[in-house]
Amino acid sequence: MAIVWPLAHVLLGIDAQSLSVLARGTTWVLLGRTVALGLGVTAATAVFGIPLGAVFARARIPARRWWMAIHALPLFLSPFIVALGWFHLLGERGLAGSVRTSALFFGPAGVMLVLTTAFTPVVTALTMLGITGLDPSIEEAALLVARPWRVLAHVLVPAVRSRIAVAALIVFSLTLSEVGVPMFLRVPVYGAAVFARLGGVDFAPGEAASLGLPMIVLGLVLIALERALAPSSGSLRFRWQARSPLDFGAGPLAMAAAAGLVAAFPLFALAARAVPGVGRCWSWTGSSLVNSLAVSGAAAAMTMSIALFAGHALARGSVWASAMDRVAATGFFLPSAVLGSGIIAAWNHPATQVLYGSLAIIIVGFVARYTALGLRIVAASIANTSRAYEDAASVAGAGYFRRLSRIVAPMHARELVVAMGITLVFCLRDLETAVLFYPPGGETLTVRIFTLEANGPSSVVAALALLQVILTLAVVSIGAIVLRSLP
Numbered sequence: 001m002a003i004v005w006p007l008a009h010v011l012l013g014i015d016a017q018s019l020s021v022l023a024r025g026t027t028w029v030l031l032g033r034t035v036a037l038g039l040g041v042t043a044a045t046a047v048f049g050i051p052l053g054a055v056f057a058r059a060r061i062p063a064r065r066w067w068m069a070i071h072a073l074p075l076f077l078s079p080f081i082v083a084l085g086w087f088h089l090l091g092e093r094g095l096a097g098s099v100r101t102s103a104l105f106f107g108p109a110g111v112m113l114v115l116t117t118a119f120t121p122v123v124t125a126l127t128m129l130g131i132t133g134l135d136p137s138i139e140e141a142a143l144l145v146a147r148p149w150r151v152l153a154h155v156l157v158p159a160v161r162s163r164i165a166v167a168a169l170i171v172f173s174l175t176l177s178e179v180g181v182p183m184f185l186r187v188p189v190y191g192a193a194v195f196a197r198l199g200g201v202d203f204a205p206g207e208a209a210s211l212g213l214p215m216i217v218l219g220l221v222l223i224a225l226e227r228a229l230a231p232s233s234g235s236l237r238f239r240w241q242a243r244s245p246l247d248f249g250a251g252p253l254a255m256a257a258a259a260g261l262v263a264a265f266p267l268f269a270l271a272a273r274a275v276p277g278v279g280r281c282w283s284w285t286g287s288s289l290v291n292s293l294a295v296s297g298a299a300a301a302m303t304m305s306i307a308l309f310a311g312h313a314l315a316r317g318s319v320w321a322s323a324m325d326r327v328a329a330t331g332f333f334l335p336s337a338v339l340g341s342g343i344i345a346a347w348n349h350p351a352t353q354v355l356y357g358s359l360a361i362i363i364v365g366f367v368a369r370y371t372a373l374g375l376r377i378v379a380a381s382i383a384n385t386s387r388a389y390e391d392a393a394s395v396a397g398a399g400y401f402r403r404l405s406r407i408v409a410p411m412h413a414r415e416l417v418v419a420m421g422i423t424l425v426f427c428l429r430d431l432e433t434a435v436l437f438y439p440p441g442g443e444t445l446t447v448r449i450f451t452l453e454a455n456g457p458s459s460v461v462a463a464l465a466l467l468q469v470i471l472t473l474a475v476v477s478i479g480a481i482v483l484r485s486l487p
Contacts, residue, residue: 002364003328003330003368004327005342006342006345006347006368007342008342009346010209010338010345011209013205013209013341014206014213018204019210022210022211022213030188033188033190034176037111037175038176039172040112041172042171045120045123045168045171046123046167046168048116049120049123049124050157052120052123052124052255053124054128054153054157055255057127057132057156058131058139058152058246059245059248059252060245061252061256062253066260067259067260068128070260070264071120071124071259072121072124072125072263073263073264074117075118075119076425076429076476077118077429078180078431079114079115079118079119079181080180080181080431080449080450081429081465081469082117082118084266084270084453085266085269085270086110086117086269087105088266088269088462090104095269096269105185107185107186108187111181114181115175117262119171120259122167122171123164123171125167126160126166127163127164129163130160131156131157131159134159139151139155148247148248149248152246152248165225166226166229169222169225169229173332173333177191179191179431179435180450183195190335191335194337194338194341195337197341198340198341198436208337209341212338212341212342215338216334219330219335219338220330223326223329223330223333226329267469270462270469271462271466274459274463274466277457277458277459277460277461277463278463280460281460281464284448285445285448285467286441286443288444288448289467291445292444293428295434295444296366296428297424299363299366299367299370299424299427300374300420300424301420302363302367303370303373303374303375303419303420304416304419304423306375307374307416307419308409309404310324310325310379311374311375311382311419312379312404315379316382316387321379325376328371329372331368331369331371331372332373336369336433337432337436339365339433340365340432340436343368343437344436344437347364348437357439358439358442359439359442361439362437362438362439365433365436365437366434369433370426370427371423373426375419377419378412378416378419380415381415385411390407393407417482417483417486421479424479425472425475425476428446428468428475431450445467445468449461449465
């Protein structure tokens with residue numbers, strides 16, 4: 001209901017007059033530029049992320065976990081926060097900025113820089129998890145006849161190409177959905193055109209729906225590619241590998257340090273700019289911090305519950321769960337501007353104002369967008385375990401809910417925590433979904449920062465962005481502690 005109902009309203013909102021927007025050449029030029037931007041960011045993240053994922057998985061790197069955590073931090077933040085950090089570093093008045101760097105930053109090169117920094121960890125993480133999950137005998141056999149670098153490049157990385165392909169699709173999809181960074185850096189993109197039709201003097205929901213048509217087609221293509229490329233087998237492990245790392249010399253440490261510094265520099269610049277505004281930060285926060293925690297926590301809890309039931313059914317070959325998985329993937333791969341316009345059309349009516357006028361509408365939007373993440377994680381974990389335990393319990397008389405709560409959930413507690421944590425972080429970092437339909441007084445912290453950026457004191461905006469970083473670090477740290485306590 002959270003995805004199909006809004007999409008149906010997108011299609012129902014299209015009429016002959018609004019379709020004229022698709023007859024304009026500028027529309028297709030803008031779409032072409034946006035797709036080109038997505039391909040460029042995807043290629044850049046692959047160039048940096050695949051080698052990093054490979055060395056993080058198998059190389060001997062001092063303080064490897066810390067370097068990986070620093071490298072991955074931008075993924076847990078809204079790309080708009082990362083853009084603010086780079087702005088305070090490379091902008092005209094930035095720590096390392098000048099008129100020339102500012103002119104270069106405010107353009108497609110700046111968007112490429114910010115989104116590559118933000119999304120490279122997607123490729124790194126899936127490459128690393130894929131290699132970590134490989135059968136150790138593959139690597140051991142290859143090491144008998146080849147050196148470690150050759151084994152890594154010609155055996156281990158090719159063996160996880162399906163996961164790398166899925167990572168590329170995720171990056172491409174996230175880039176298409178991104179609106180905040182291009183708007184901040186004054187680069188026109190297709191999603192912003194849809195966004196513009198849903199507010200201000202250009203309010204034209206019919207044109208927004210018509211503009212969504214090509215994006216829906218593009219989203220369906222991405223889903224088809226994901227179905228074709230996704231690995232049908234293989235484990236998805238969230239435990240650090242027990243195997244001894246390989247010795248590649250000093251190269252991996254240099255790569256890890258460079259990746260960590262690229263991620264850390266803009267955040268240091270953001271922190272430096274935030275110092276004068278820290279004292280006034282709290283009075284500008286309003287209820288946005290509480291709103292962020294409330295809606296993100298509720299959406300993550302709902303997603304984890306759905307993931308347990310639907311992920312278990314999907315792993316056991318259920319037809320309805322397979323259909324639900326496709327619908328959930330639609331919500332994730334569709335650009336958020338299209339999904340948001342559908343949610344507005346579906347729920348902005350007098351009869352549904354109780355939902356649309358409250359924080360519940362943001363929860364609906366988050367569940368629609370991020371359920372696929374939790375569902376896939378839980379399903380991949382359950383699919384790689386034997387169903388003999390459940391069969392034995394069933395023979396002993398245990399019903400479905402008892403088997404699920406007493407056997408499946410405890411066995412996959414780590415993956416359930418990971419699913420909830422990732423969903424929570426993605427909800428906290430979300431800007432593009434919530435900004436379209438948040439109720440009065442219901443803005444999240446990212447929306448608050450985005451709306452204040454144009455007219456608020458820059459030091460206060462930087463302090464609020466730093467607060468978002470601290471909030472994310474706190475959530476990730478709590479998740480890591482919970483994971484460490486589980487068997």
